[in-house]
Amino acid sequence: MNMLTSLSAAHLDTLDDAALMDTVLALREAVVSEAAPRVAAFTAAAGREDAALANLAHYLTLRRHDLRPLQRQLMRRGLSSLGRLESRVLPTLDAVILALAALGGRKKKPAITEPDAATFFAGEARLDAAAEGALGPEPEGRATRIMVTLPSEAASDPDFTLSLARRGMDIARINCAHDDAESWRAMATHVRAAGATLGRRLTVLMDIAGPKIRTGAVLPMKKGKPAGRLMTGDAFRLVAEGEPRIDDEVAFSAAVTLPEIVLRLRIGDRVRYDDGKVEGVVESLAEGEAVIRVHHARAAGTKLKPEKGINLPDTALGLSPLTDKDDADLATVIECADMVGYSFVSRPEDIDLLDAAIARHGGGRTHPLGLMAKIERPEAVTNLPDLIARAARRGGFSVMIARGDLAAEIGFERLAEMQEELLWICEAAAVPTIWATQVLEDLVRDGVPSRGEMTDAAMAARAECVMLNKGPAVGEAVELLDRLLARMSDHLDKKTPQLRALASW
CATH class of the missing domain: 3.20.20.60 (Phosphoenolpyruvate-binding domains)
Structure with missing residues (x-):
């Protein structure tokens, strides 16, 4: 039985305390084993062994498993449900294993050292010091x-x-x-x-x-101020070089502070403007420009203004x-x-x-x-x-x-x-x-x-x-x-x- 199967709700419901202890012990062993390559990689990156990085590797590995059925079984036994183990993965699992061994009447304890207070809360101390x-x-x-x-x-x-x-x-x-x-x-x-x-x-x-990827000059302008509002269904043009350009089909346009990003856009890429007040998708590309169709905007619309942020979540920016x-x-x-x-x-x-x-x-x-x-x-x-x-x-x-x-x-x-x-x-x-x-x-x-x-x-x-x-x-x-x-x-x-x-x- 693999670890994911052993953590299923139907399986755990049938276990007594001693068998549940064996399940958590197997989980601990899986975490240590599966995390070993990541611990080694973290150690190489840091240039030294580091307890916090080892705990991070154990946490990331543990969270690859769906722990919810196990949590419920631990909860009903009055034990830690593992919900607050971020800074102490192995010490928490060790404490749970030993508690389950006692509940199950195991005369021989697992080969695990009971964590003392300093060991159990060492992660908190590391974070406070950092x-x-x-x-x-x-x-x-x-x-x-x-x-x-x-x-x-x-x-x-x-x-x-x-x-x-x-x-x-x-x-x-x-x-x-x-x-x-x-x-x-x-x-x-x-x-x-x-x-x-x-x-x-x-x-x-x-x-x-x-x-910073921001808008530069914009069109249309009226008496020195942006005119009109972008609404859902509108299109706007981003230009890499020169002045912004509007026409009968695209009534809004802006230059950008980093022209090269326009050249990296692809059809279908999402574009978000002004902290997400406007979201659109690249509809067409031409030399040095991209046309974006607005899919989401405020009900009252949003003005296209200079010095507003542009986010490109799908685009490899290479910046x-x-x-x-x-x-x-x-x-x-x-x-x-x-x-x-x-x-x-x-x-x-x-x-x-x-x-x-x-x-x-x-x-x-x-x-x-x-x-x-x-x-x-x-x-x-x-x-x-x-x-x-x-x-x-x-x-x-x-x-x-x-x-x-x-x-x-x-x-x-x-x-x-x-x-x-x-x-x-x-x-x-x-x-x-x-x-x-x-x-x-x-x-x-x-x-x-x-x-x-x-x-x-x-x-x-x-x-x-x-x-x-x-x-x-x-x-x-x-x-x-x-x-x-x-x-x-x-x-x-x-x-x-x-x-x-x-x-x-």
């Missing part, structure tokens, strides 16, 4: 750090940054897609000064821009994640930042590319520059375990779940499950995560949060860090998030409910 190393110390009163994107005014107003820090900011994000090196230095200086004033470490992240601008900006990043944010990273070789550029710039750093990989593309999701293994060689690694671009790439309906899976994979590997995009967006922009975004922010407490974007009411958002995350720390630790005493009944 988070502190990459993101800075855990703030007092809550487990999750708060990152804030600094606006341009932060370069000239040190009190603005100090106020954010007083309200609860732990990490300042400087977006290198905006402003210039002089402004970035000033922002970083103000962050360091705020930390010194408050007597705590504040971390500086500088986010290099990467290859380097490190642009010439990024390479030049790294000199300032190395000088000012604790970690660098890396967009479009998809393959382990992309990490080598960045590290080679950092080495070329050199600099007198006393500690390595941390790396935060932004998971935005389907390739990055697929290759995440290998990215983690490669990054283990350098250390200081974290992952941003960039939910805006990720949703536009994989589709909104898949985002909810994917953000969960990314949290699980990173926890298994002891890699800290940053929950990003539109957190408390209404509050930051308008001063009043929506009900939905309050729930979203509460669920973000499962990450090691939550990112707020800039906006008029960002200070109020930091204060609210500080209080919310502190309360959620009493209720939730990753996937584990914290059963503190209820106060309302």
Whole structure:
């Protein structure tokens, strides 16, 4: 009987405690055996044996099996249902096996060492240490750090940054897609000064821009502003070179900031515009241009504007994640930042590319520059375990779940499950995560949060860090998030409910 058959509901229903123990023991042996090639590959990529990577390999192997029937059998016996084993795969299986052996009256225990407390919770300790190393110390009163994107005014107003820090900011994000090196230095200086004033470490992240695929000039225009709205059924033309072109059949057109991507499109490729507000499919190709037919759009339509993002989930882009601008900006990043944010990273070789550029710039750093990989593309999701293994060689690694671009790439309906899976994979590997995009967006922009975004922010407490974007009411958002995350720390630790005493009944 193979392992998948042995985990079927009909089979498990007939087993007594001793036989169920044999099934879980066989599962453990299968996991170790099947994971061995992956453990070896991870060890080679990291250049050393690594307990977190071994646990990641075991977790990925275990999750290839459908564990739901087994979970129900363990649940009814009052044992761990394996639902919270991300950071401790083998210790959890070992504890379950020994418990089943005792329930089944086995006089001779399996040849497994009972995990002590330090062994059982070692994965949690590894993640805590990795988070502190990459993101800075855990703030007092809550487990999750708060990152804030600094606006341009932060370069000239040190009190603005100090106020954010007083309200609860732990990490300042400087977006290198905006402003210039002089402004970035000033922002970083103000962050360091705020930390010194408050007597705590504040971390500086500088986010290099990467290859941004955006619209350029657009047509039609009316008095200098975009005219008309893209509706379902409309077509728009993307042009690689020259001015956008409209005609009787295609009434909308845009140039693009990276012309080569138009040449890589194929008929049938999906195209998403402005964070997925418009989705279409490439209908026809001509020299240097592509016509896209809109399949989904808002009921009121969406204007085609310059400087809006384009996502191409089906297209092999072949773009380097490190642009010439990024390479030049790294000199300032190395000088000012604790970690660098890396967009479009998809393959382990992309990490080598960045590290080679950092080495070329050199600099007198006393500690390595941390790396935060932004998971935005389907390739990055697929290759995440290998990215983690490669990054283990350098250390200081974290992952941003960039939910805006990720949703536009994989589709909104898949985002909810994917953000969960990314949290699980990173926890298994002891890699800290940053929950990003539109957190408390209404509050930051308008001063009043929506009900939905309050729930979203509460669920973000499962990450090691939550990112707020800039906006008029960002200070109020930091204060609210500080209080919310502190309360959620009493209720939730990753996937584990914290059963503190209820106060309302």
